[in-house]
Amino acid sequence: MKRISGIWLALGLSWAVQAADENANVYYWTDAQGVMHFSDRPVPGKQMQRMQIEIANPPASNPNPVIDTSAQDQKETPPTIAYSLSISSPLTEQTIRDNEGRITVQNQLTPAIPEEDPAELFLYVDENRYPCDAASLSCQVSDIDRGAHQLRTELVSKSGKILASSGTVTVYLFRVIAVR
Incomplete structure (x- = not known):
């Protein structure tokens, strides 16, 4: 029961602070069960006590700023x-x-x-990955079965981050099959 009354006390004070302009009166009373109630105006028929609350405006700037030293310890990361x-x-x-x-x-x-800052280039043929020549931006694969294939390429950093990805291109490979 005391825990609930503590919650009501905190809730009542927060409501009182929100409702106040600069200085405000808060009315409070205790009911038969020992629970404190708060209001910004008197309730008729209740024996209430009044408390005046002064609300101070916060400073325009923080007089005690917290300095983040973790950013100073790390190397500056270049822009992506x-x-x-x-x-x-x-x-x-x-x-x-x-x-x-x-x-x-x-x-x-x-x-x-x-x-x-070298990167790697990969070609995907139907989701099978093949390495490419990143300097010439050229890719070549062989022994691909005839039929329709989905092609796309990805530029990947040495750390494994995908830097860029192309759209998917559908091509049709025609191979003559020798009948013996």
Whole structure:
């Protein structure tokens, strides 16, 4: 019961503070069960006590700011570069004729990858991952089965973060099958 009355006390004081302008009167009384009640105006028929509360405005600036030293200890991280990666060749819905099942993909990347921060380029053919030449932005895979294939590329940092991803391109690989 005392716990509940403590909650009501805190709740009543918070309501009183919210309702107050600068200085306010708070009325309180204790009922037969020993629970304290609070109000911003007198309740008729209740024997109440009155308390005046002064509300101080907070300072415009914090006189005791907390200084974050963790940021000073860490190295400044360079701003992230927003890369744009797209497949320039082959075009979507293009048919590729190659009896060895080779698909060559040429990409466009803006801005260029800085030499001091190398990244890796990967080609996904139907969700199978193949490494590419990040310097020339070229990818080549071979021995791919004939049929429709979904192609997309990703630029990945050395830490494994995906920096850019191209849209998906659908191509059709045509391979002649020799009948013996």
